[in-house]
Amino acid sequence: MNTSSQDLAGFGWSNFFQSQLTADELTGSVPVRVTVAHRNGLDVAHPDFAERVPLLTTEPHDEEGRATVGDWILLDAESHAPQRLLDRKTLFKRKAAGADRRVQLIAANVDTLLVVSSCNQDFNPARLERYLVLARDAGVMPVVVLTKADLAEDTETYRRQAEKLMPGLLVECINARSREGVASLLPWCGNGQTVALVGSSGVGKSTLVNTLAGEAIQETQGIRASDAHGRHTTSGRSLHRLDTGGWLLDTPGMRELQLLDAEAGVEDLFTDVFELATECRFSDCGHETEPGCAVRAAVEAGTLDPERLKRFRKLVAEEAYNSLSLADRRARDKGFGKMIKAVVKEKKGRWE
Numbered sequence: 001m002n003t004s005s006q007d008l009a010g011f012g013w014s015n016f017f018q019s020q021l022t023a024d025e026l027t028g029s030v031p032v033r034v035t036v037a038h039r040n041g042l043d044v045a046h047p048d049f050a051e052r053v054p055l056l057t058t059e060p061h062d063e064e065g066r067a068t069v070g071d072w073i074l075l076d077a078e079s080h081a082p083q084r085l086l087d088r089k090t091l092f093k094r095k096a097a098g099a100d101r102r103v104q105l106i107a108a109n110v111d112t113l114l115v116v117s118s119c120n121q122d123f124n125p126a127r128l129e130r131y132l133v134l135a136r137d138a139g140v141m142p143v144v145v146l147t148k149a150d151l152a153e154d155t156e157t158y159r160r161q162a163e164k165l166m167p168g169l170l171v172e173c174i175n176a177r178s179r180e181g182v183a184s185l186l187p188w189c190g191n192g193q194t195v196a197l198v199g200s201s202g203v204g205k206s207t208l209v210n211t212l213a214g215e216a217i218q219e220t221q222g223i224r225a226s227d228a229h230g231r232h233t234t235s236g237r238s239l240h241r242l243d244t245g246g247w248l249l250d251t252p253g254m255r256e257l258q259l260l261d262a263e264a265g266v267e268d269l270f271t272d273v274f275e276l277a278t279e280c281r282f283s284d285c286g287h288e289t290e291p292g293c294a295v296r297a298a299v300e301a302g303t304l305d306p307e308r309l310k311r312f313r314k315l316v317a318e319e320a321y322n323s324l325s326l327a328d329r330r331a332r333d334k335g336f337g338k339m340i341k342a343v344v345k346e347k348k349g350r351w352e
């Protein structure tokens with residue numbers, strides 16, 4: 001077998017992976033990319049072949065040691081038996097529901113996350129912010145893509161709102177249905193580049209995939225005229241080659257990604273709020289009613305957008321909730337239910 005490193009580069013191979021190989025591995029192994037992670041095997045691809053191989057052997061609780069879609073693994077050059085997993089450049093993961101909170105791997109080695117929303121009533125800065133946190137946590141570069149620019153009267157207002165979410169954030173307003181429309185995204189989809197998409201239902205993810213791929217690999221469905229919500233379209237877990245030589249990683253797991261355990265990401269995204277908070281009189285200030293609160297002072301002085309503070313609070317609360325185990329969540333929900341019941345009972349009692 002004589003595969004040039006250029007061919008491998010088209011699959012996403014780079015010096016980052018190459019430098020992990022030992023002298024023995026350079027001659028005795030062949031690197032392959034995981035295109036589908038099945039329960040009992042891995043579909044892998046290489047410029048010269050594609051096949052199903054057995055799972056890597058891992059320690060029972062080493063969830064991150066398992067291979068997921070997008071990973072690079074080494075096979076024995078002769079037998080094609082899987083040898084080991086290479087370190088990842090980036091990783092999307094989530095904690096599974098359930099008492100043991102196992103880590104679920106979603107996708108590895110994604111270079112760019114296209115955060116999709118549209119230039120209409122679906123545009124939601126809070127949701128975009130959440131996806132940006134997610135990208136930060138995975139170590140992936142985010143690009144905000146605002147679709148349906150062809151239907152909007154004033155795309156600049158949307159663009160400006162999105163740009164305000166993070167310093168230096170790239171925002172592209174596009175028509176996802178036209179080849180020319182998506183041209184501005186091509187730099188992120190070049191040879192060997194891996195992109196993934198997130199965004200709510202109906203914003204045009206499948207349309208974008210179709211246009212980028214140059215063929216209909218995703219089913220799109222018409223938007224329901226009445227409520228502007230797209231219908232859910234199904235898709236298989238996969239890594240698709242784009243016309244441009246890039247790879248589109250589109251899996252149900254990726255589509256369902258939610259903000260989970262994103263503490264570091266929240267800090268990155270809201271450095272202004274965190275910096276202000278260091279000046280609050282109390283170190284555990286909740287920025288609600290405490291005296292000497294620098295965060296509220298900034299809002300009053302007009303230097304901090306109150307909407308931004310609101311979103312920050314929501315994100316922190318949501319993250320705290322998501323980080324609870326399922327058992328804790330149930331207990332909390334039950335506690336909440338009990339509290340409601342008690343209040344209702346008390347109110348009723350008063351009138352009976």
Ligand SMILES: Nc1nc2c(ncn2[C@@H]2O[C@H](COP(=O)(O)OP(=O)(O)OP(=O)(O)O)[C@@H](O)[C@H]2O)c(=O)[nH]1
Binds near residue numbers: 177
């Ligand atoms: N005019 C116009 N229509 C668009 C654009 N992007 C998407 N649409 C339409 O919006 C509808 C929903 O698009 P989809 O691609 O199915 O949305 P989705 O995000 O994949 O939705 P789910 O599969 O539910 O996650 C379809 O009717 C598309 O044709 C755009 O940029 N311009």
Ligand SMILES: [Zn+2]
Binds near residue numbers: 277286288290293
């Ligand atoms: Zn404060």
